[in-house]
Amino acid sequence: MKLAFVGGGNVASALISGISQSPLPPEFIHVSEPDEPARRRLEERFPVTGFASTLEAIATAHAIVLAVKPQVMPIVLDELAGNLEPGQLVISVAAGITLGQISGILGQQQPVVRCMPNTPALIGKGITGLHAGPGCTEHHRHFAQRVLGAAGATVWVDDEALMDVVTAVSGSGPAYFYYLVEALTEAGVAMGLPDEIAAKLALHTARGAGDMALQSELDIAALRRAVTTPGGTTEAALDEFSACGFKEMVQRAVRAATERGRHLSSNGG
Ligand SMILES: NC(=O)c1ccc[n+]([C@@H]2O[C@H](COP(=O)([O-])OP(=O)(O)OC[C@H]3O[C@@H](n4cnc5c(N)ncnc54)[C@H](OP(=O)(O)O)[C@@H]3O)[C@@H](O)[C@H]2O)c1
Known part of the structure; x- marks a missing residue:
């Protein structure tokens, strides 16, 4: 590769x-x-060759990650147009840039994966x-999954319109969890804990809960029930969340982020 x-x-x-440390590292990694x-700095940190010229960097590459x-995408796409091999896979990580926008410049036949x-x-x-995109073979999909899999988990989404929902759930998602940790910290402080202790308790709880859920065979709701003794402290807190419309609030937030993503895509960012 x-x-x-x-x-x-x-x-x-x-x-x-991630990919330079994978069991089968690429034959070369060029970076424009x-x-x-x-x-x-990139050449010092990683086994890569840097290029000032994009066209030199992409020559003979099987896949090109934008x-x-x-x-900056329109400038890069204009530069690539007419300079790609027919089978060269283009992997775009640019938020809100659609396949239609990419294929409109590179041509409908170019295999493209949007991430x-x-x-x-x-x-x-x-x-x-x-x-x-429609020009991708199973081989292209496998290749893209290998590249993005170097940075964590991957999921395929068949309907491109749902990429705005992916953005709203996981793209923006880290901020939601940070916000919850902030709120939990502030609540702990309001109830008398010192700032530093409240922050540590909240953040490590977030990490522990996430790691445990990923490792557990139980689903999330079952894990929640397992710490919710009837009549106990957790139930008292969850009842308050529920009374405040917590799930409806999250639905509204994700809908707002999805609609914002759609608006940004349709207006070219
Ligand atoms: N960061 C995230 O968590 C995240 C999440 C989802 C999606 N994305 C998407 O990933 C993309 C990259 O984000 P990033 O955070 O990695 O941005 P970044 O750190 O700003 O990296 C972009 C790099 O591209 C360079 N560049 C600018 N013009 C170029 C050109 N014509 N040819 C080649 N290189 C050029 C920039 O150099 P200069 O700094 O000198 O301009 C910069 O080093 C974005 O489209 C973003 O929407 C990011």
Whole structure:
């Protein structure tokens, strides 16, 4: 496998870090990055070759990961148009850039996979939603999954319209959990705990609950019930959540994020 990245920022670094340590590392990883010091830093950290020129970086690559900001995507796509091999797979991680926008510039036949990773990808604990365009073979899908799988878990989404929901659930999701940790910390402080202790309790509880749920054979609701003794402290708290319409609030939040994503996509970001 020969892999090229266009853009050598946060997401590219996370993916390169994971994939360069995978059991079958790529034959080469090329990175196109305009900033010279950034290129040098990448070459020092990872087994990659940096290029100032995108077209030099992508030559002979099997797959090209577009890891630039959405507003830079039109420039990069214009540069790639007419310079790709027919089977070269294009993997886009740019938020809100649709397959239609990419294929409109690169041509309908070019295999394209659109992805939505999230920030825990930076420590190898992300989750990425992937959507394959019509030009993709099973081989292309496998390839894309291998690249994004280097930064955590992956899920395939067949309907591209649902990528905005993926963004609303897991793309933006880390912020929701941070917000809950903030709220739990503030509640602990309001009830008398020192700031630092409340923050530590809340954050480690979030980590422990997440890790435990991932390792458990029980589903989330069963795990919740397991810590909810009838008439006990947890039930008292959950009854308050419920009375405040917690689930409805989360539904409204995810709907708002999905609609915002749709609006941004249709207005080109
Ligand atoms: N960060 C996340 O958690 C996350 C989650 C989901 C999706 N995404 C998507 O991932 C993409 C990359 O995000 P990021 O956080 O990695 O951004 P980033 O850190 O800003 O990385 C983008 C890199 O691309 C470089 N670049 C700019 N123009 C270029 C060009 N014409 N050719 C090649 N490289 C160029 C930038 O260099 P300069 O800095 O010198 O301009 C920068 O190093 C975005 O589209 C974003 O929507 C990110």
